[in-house]
Amino acid sequence: MLEGIFVDGLVFSLMVIGILISYRILDFADLTCDGSVATGAAVATMAIVNGLPIPLALVLSFLAGVLAGMVTAAIHNKLKIPGLLAGILTMTMLYSINLRILGNKANVPLLRVETLYSKLPKIFTYFSPEWASLVGTLLVVLFVKVLIDIFFRTDLGVSMGAMGGNEQMVISQGINPEVLKLMGIGISNGLIALSGGMLAQYQGFADANLGQGMIIQGLAAIMLGEFLFSTNRISLLTLRAILGAIMYKALMFFGRKYGYMIHITPNDFKLLTGILVIASLFIAQTRSVASSKGAKKKAMARSLARHEAALKEEN
Numbered sequence: 001m002l003e004g005i006f007v008d009g010l011v012f013s014l015m016v017i018g019i020l021i022s023y024r025i026l027d028f029a030d031l032t033c034d035g036s037v038a039t040g041a042a043v044a045t046m047a048i049v050n051g052l053p054i055p056l057a058l059v060l061s062f063l064a065g066v067l068a069g070m071v072t073a074a075i076h077n078k079l080k081i082p083g084l085l086a087g088i089l090t091m092t093m094l095y096s097i098n099l100r101i102l103g104n105k106a107n108v109p110l111l112r113v114e115t116l117y118s119k120l121p122k123i124f125t126y127f128s129p130e131w132a133s134l135v136g137t138l139l140v141v142l143f144v145k146v147l148i149d150i151f152f153r154t155d156l157g158v159s160m161g162a163m164g165g166n167e168q169m170v171i172s173q174g175i176n177p178e179v180l181k182l183m184g185i186g187i188s189n190g191l192i193a194l195s196g197g198m199l200a201q202y203q204g205f206a207d208a209n210l211g212q213g214m215i216i217q218g219l220a221a222i223m224l225g226e227f228l229f230s231t232n233r234i235s236l237l238t239l240r241a242i243l244g245a246i247m248y249k250a251l252m253f254f255g256r257k258y259g260y261m262i263h264i265t266p267n268d269f270k271l272l273t274g275i276l277v278i279a280s281l282f283i284a285q286t287r288s289v290a291s292s293k294g295a296k297k298k299a300m301a302r303s304l305a306r307h308e309a310a311l312k313e314e315n
Helices: 002-025 033-049 054-079 083-101 116-123 129-151 155-165 167-172 177-203 214-226 234-262 266-314
Strands: 107-109 205-207
Touching (some): 002 129, 002 155, 002 177, 002 214, 033 054, 033 205, 054 177, 116 129, 129 177, 129 234, 167 177, 177 205, 234 266
Antiparallel strands (some): 107 205
16 A cells, blocks of 8 residues: 555656756746656557567657647747647647547556566566565666756756746846746656556556646645745655655545545545645745745844844944
């Protein structure tokens, strides 16, 4: 049971890191996620069904997500359409594309082929199948996390972060923000699609409707992680996203298992997720206001102390 929660949370965490990049680092409200996660699942599934190696299937799912994200960024850049609407357009188009990838089927199973999660117990033979899945998933997520951390420490990655904070400053440095958005949103959706590719193998099928509501779940996980600790370091931001994803999946699991005691059914989970996001936003705003007031009081106290010290020197 515990292993399943962690595996589910770790697979989900790749998508949360992708959402973190677009919403927090780039400050780009991107709704492509709901389509690109299903695209990653569809591409990985059809690649495995057609006999391609599992690592190659995952790479292809990542590249498919990158392409989807770049389409969103291109619509935003070239047609001057707001990012939110550009993401909705791409997400809508991806539904039809995903059906095409799946051979005009809404659902394609992976039960008769070897997947990552049927192969991991054969690799880590000294673990039980559940723990083998956990160890394998953890290694993949840590590998991706390290790559993302390294990337955002490069000049290009720092420029992307700076653009999210102040786009005009990036322009004044002679950097084209359209290129940064193209790359940043591409990487974001690449990670989301990679998560979809792993999720399809974990649950044993790909579904064209897999991505419904994923963006809200991802934001809820990010906000849960933000309650753990405050930081601006990329390595801790990605760690916080991973922990938030695991916490979210744990909450959903215990909600399914014990929710009947307070008459909660699986039909209520999207409502509860929305309430969780609203509550997190309210708490975050309250903390921000309190922190701002505290900072003003400290500044006034320091100013008053300096003024009193100056008066004493004059006397």
